Every structure is written in structure tokens, then in C-alpha cells.
Amino acid sequence: MQAFLTNIAQRPALWAMLRRIVENNYVGERAAIADELTPWLQTKPRRFLDxxxxxxxxxxxxxxxxxxxxxxxxxxxxxxxxxxxHRFGVMNGNALAFGDASFDAALIVGVIHHLDDALAQITARELHRVLAPGGEILMLEDIPAQDWWNLPGRLMHWLDRGDAIRQDEDYGRLFAPYFTIQRRWTIRSGICDYAVYRFSRVD
Incomplete structure (x- = not known):
């Protein structure tokens, strides 16, 4: 089964279709973006990093x-x-090809649980560099299934290629030297549980 999922993950169209199915078309993520970032982006022109x-x-x-x-x-x-x-680019997250203060906000969905603590902290430092003073991050990261009966969610995490699924408070700890937590909560998107953080840049 792991080999099968890895094969799907190497095919972007199939992987996108699978994720839409298990996450109910990303209903939780889209709601968080609409509630937290969309109003903020409408206040004045913003530069945004996904x-x-x-x-x-x-x-x-x-x-x-x-x-x-x-x-x-x-x-x-x-x-x-x-x-x-929209604009897209291939980059290593530990050395982004952008100047300092290039963006006003960033979105991170399901990335950090693929990184060990050392790489996650390097990533946080790099994001701090490319975000302007007053910059914000909306981050959604996988956490263990919150209900014992959510067996599909547990299975999905077992199959997930991320080796560093953490408890919700642990993600904030990794970003703490560079970002302050404004809010932290949890959501379920389809069968997947997420910790959601809204960070502000430490200036």
C-alpha cells in the first residue's frame, strides 16, 4: 500500500484527485484561508507566498x-x-531565491510535517527573511487523528509520506524564535485533522 501511494504521489494529477477526495475538496483549508487571509489581503495590495x-x-x-x-x-x-x-517556481525552501522582505504574507499547508526539527527551524528562519516587517503566516499542518473512531484519518497518516507529524503545540515551538502565535486552533478537513496557526513575524 505504501508503494502504491508513493506511485500516486509521483503523479500530480492523481495525487491532487486523491487529496480532494479524502479532504472533501479541502473544505477546511479553504475556510481558513477565507476567514483569516482573504479579508487581510483586501485591506491593501499584498505580496503573497504559497x-x-x-x-x-x-x-x-x-x-x-x-x-x-x-x-x-x-x-x-x-x-x-x-x-x-498564477506564478509558480521550483525552489528549495531552505534557500529561497527572493530578496529580504519580498512578501507580506505566506501560506503553508502540509509542508512542515515532512521536515525534521532542524530543517523546520531553517525553513522558519528563511521565511522570516523573505517576509517584510509586519508579515504574517497562515500555517495548517497534519496532527494525529483527534478522535479514536477516525480510523480513515489514522490510516491516511500511516500512509502519509511525512515522517514528522507532530502534536499541534510542537509546530509553534519550531517557529517561536522567528514568529509569534496570534491564534492556534484545530480543524478537520474531510478525514484529516490539522493544527492551524496564524503567526506574526518577530520584527
């Missing part, structure tokens, strides 16, 4: 001219570009 954008699922939530999606996978970025006219 960090670990994958197939660009959430690009449509943001104005085309203000959005930049980056991912380590060339295949995923290429696929995202076929679906949207």
Missing part, C-alpha cells in the same frame, strides 16, 4: 498579480502552471 504550493490548489484564493507559489517538485509546479496563470 510555500510548498504543490499542485497550486489554493492559488485561486488570491489575486494573480500578488501570488507566488513555490515547491521543491518540478513535476508538481509544472502541473500547477497548466491549471492557473
Amino acid at each position: 510555500f510548498g504550493c504543490g499542485t497550486g490548489e489554493f492559488a485561486s484564493s488570491f489575486p494573480q498579480h500578488s501570488y507566488m507559489g513555490v515547491d521543491l517538485s518540478q513535476g508538481y509546479v509544472r502541473y500547477a502552471a497548466t491549471l492557473s496563470d
Whole structure:
């Protein structure tokens, strides 16, 4: 089963379809973006980074001219570009090819649970660098299934390629030197439980 899922993950269109099914078309993530970031982006022009954008699922939530999606996978970025006219690029998250203070906000969905603590902290430092003073992050990360009866969610985590699924409070600890937690809560999107953080940049 693990080999089967890995094979699907290497095919962006199939992986996107699977995730939409198990996460009910990302209803939880889309609601968080609409509630937390969309009103904020409407107050004045903003520069926005979708960090670990994958197939660009959430690009449509943001104005085309203000959005930049980056991912380590060339295949995923290429696929995202076929679906949207938003800008995408292939980059290593530990060394982003942007100048200091290039963005006003960032979205992170399901990225940090693929990184060990050391890499996660390097990533937090790099995000701090590319975000302008007053910058914010909306981060949604996988956490263990919150209800004992959510067996499909437990199975999905067992199959997940992320080796660092943490308790919700642990993600905030990794970002603490560079970002302050404004709010923290949990959601369920389809069968998947997430910790949601709204961070502000430590200036």
C-alpha cells in the first residue's frame, strides 16, 4: 500500500484527485484561508507566498498579480502552471531565491510535517527573511487523528509520506524564535485533522 501511494504521489494529477477526495475538496483549508487571509489581503495590495504550493490548489484564493507559489517538485509546479496563470517556481525552501522582505504574507499547508526539527527551524528562519516587517503566516499542518473512531484519518497518516507529524503545540515551538502565535486552533478537513496557526513575524 505504501508503494502504491508513493506511485500516486509521483503523479500530480492523481495525487491532487486523491487529496480532494479524502479532504472533501479541502473544505477546511479553504475556510481558513477565507476567514483569516482573504479579508487581510483586501485591506491593501499584498505580496503573497504559497510555500510548498504543490499542485497550486489554493492559488485561486488570491489575486494573480500578488501570488507566488513555490515547491521543491518540478513535476508538481509544472502541473500547477497548466491549471492557473498564477506564478509558480521550483525552489528549495531552505534557500529561497527572493530578496529580504519580498512578501507580506505566506501560506503553508502540509509542508512542515515532512521536515525534521532542524530543517523546520531553517525553513522558519528563511521565511522570516523573505517576509517584510509586519508579515504574517497562515500555517495548517497534519496532527494525529483527534478522535479514536477516525480510523480513515489514522490510516491516511500511516500512509502519509511525512515522517514528522507532530502534536499541534510542537509546530509553534519550531517557529517561536522567528514568529509569534496570534491564534492556534484545530480543524478537520474531510478525514484529516490539522493544527492551524496564524503567526506574526518577530520584527
